[in-house]
Amino acid sequence: MATQLDIDLLRCFSLVAETAALSRAAERIGRSQAAVSMQMKRLEEIVGQPLLYRTGRGVTLTVHGERLLAHARRILRSHDDALAELSGRSLSGTLRFGCPDDYADAFLPALLRSFAALHPQVIIEVVCASTPRLVRQLDRNVLDLALTSVPLTSPRPILRQEEIVWVGLRNDDGHRPEPLRLALGDPDTLDHRGAIAALERTGRAYQLAYSSGSLSGLLAVVRSGQAIAVLTRSAVPSDLGILPPSWGLPDLPSIGMTVLMDEKRASPITRAFDAHVRGLLPAL
Numbered sequence: 070m071a072t073q074l075d076i077d078l079l080r081c082f083s084l085v086a087e088t089a090a091l092s093r094a095a096e097r098i099g100r101s102q103a104a105v106s107m108q109m110k111r112l113e114e115i116v117g118q119p120l121l122y123r124t125g126r127g128v129t130l131t132v133h134g135e136r137l138l139a140h141a142r143r144i145l146r147s148h149d150d151a152l153a154e155l156s157g158r159s160l161s162g163t164l165r166f167g168c169p170d171d172y173a174d175a176f177l178p179a180l181l182r183s184f185a186a187l188h189p190q191v192i193i194e195v196v197c198a199s200t201p202r203l204v205r206q207l208d209r210n211v212l213d214l215a216l217t218s219v220p221l222t223s224p225r226p227i228l229r230q231e232e233i234v235w236v237g238l239r240n241d242d243g244h245r246p247e248p249l250r251l252a253l254g255d256p257d258t259l260d261h262r263g264a265i266a267a268l269e270r271t272g273r274a275y276q277l278a279y280s281s282g283s284l285s286g287l288l289a290v291v292r293s294g295q296a297i298a299v300l301t302r303s304a305v306p307s308d309l310g311i312l313p314p315s316w317g318l319p320d321l322p323s324i325g326m327t328v329l330m331d332e333k334r335a336s337p338i339t340r341a342f343d344a345h346v347r348g349l350l351p352a353l
Contacts, residue, residue: 076148078112079141081105082120086138087210087334090127112137142333161190164338167203167215168195170284171304172326176216176353184345191338199282201257207329213339214330216346218259220322227325228350231301233260235318238294239310245317248274252296255282259324264299267319326350 084094085105095102113120118133130138168177173195181193196203196212203215219225249268253261261280268275278296281287284304291298291309299321305311312318328346330339 074115074141074144075112076145078108078115079145081108082112083138083141083145085109085121085128086130086134088127089129093127139333146335160188160338160341162336162338163192163194164342165194165196165211165213166342167206167212167217168197169200169203169216169218170197171301172216173197175301175303176350179353180346180349183349184342187345188338188341191342193342199255199258201255202282204329207331210331210334213334213336214328214343214346216350217327217329219325219327220259221325223325223327225325225327225329226347227327228347229326229353230323231303231326232323233263233299233321234302234305235264235297235312235316235321236300236305236309237291237297237312237316239308248276249318250276250278250296252279252281252287252290252298253277254280254284254287256280259322260299260301263322263324267321271319273317273319 081094081098084097085091088094088097091105091109092102095105098105109121116133116137118137119131120134120137121128122131177195181195184191184193196206198206200215200217200219203212203217206212207215218231219227221227221230251264253264255261265275279287279290287298288306288309290296297312301324302311328343330343335343
């Protein structure tokens with residue numbers, strides 16, 4: 070029996086565990102499914118234990134597979150960190166990054182442009198969605214890293230505070246409909262919950278005219294003059310405006326921005342971009 074764990078075998082095993090399918094792991098590493106299956110059998114021979122349950126839907130880890138996965142992730146992380154540091158080479162590969170729509174226009178260009186100058190061989194795949202959806206994708210290992218909104222009371226490090234503001238047509242001094250017509254994001258987002266809580270706290274009548282996870286959809290409704298919305302201040306487009314005090318709207322809470330990632334799975338690319346965002350975002 071071999072007494073060494075091969076790095077390539079561990080990397081392939083980690084991808085199989087992440088994707089839960091030999092075929093998807095094969096696509097990620099550019100090999101055939103048969104080759105990946107042979108590598109998994111070889112790894113099982115090395116450790117002397119079954120690592121995978123093979124089913125019609127894919128694969129799941131055995132108890133021994135779960136134990137090996139924890140070791141594999143530590144070994145791969147140490148291996149990749151050491152190689153990147155000692156070789157002095159620029160990082161290369163792909164990073165799957167999640168970002169809420171309202172932060173994308175305001176912050177992503179500067180973050181991506183400056184990181185590309187440092188690591189031009191890194192490809193960043195950006196997924197825009199609301200924070201609750203990004204968190205679920207992180208939990209399913211669909212994303213490597215995500216910029217998310219959190220309450221200011223969150224125990225996580227707050228990189229930046231953002232005001233939530235009422236938004237409507239610029240210089241709109243026209244009729245204020247009663248009840249207020251609102252265009253809000255998904256019900257589980259902080260801006261939606263903050264707006265509803267503020268209105269109910271003050272007894273202001275409202276009607277939810279439009280609710281969607283699409284920022285472009287919300288903005289289209291506001292531009293039509295059919296409803297008002299709530300956005301982070303940095304996300305207010307130039308053709309719309311923050312509604313003035315004359316509207317008599319209640320104050321909205323501020324929220325925090327933080328970065329989430331799985332420390333156990335984080336690659337050198339993920340860690341490098343995490344450090345980049347943490348260093349640059351507060352100054353943007």
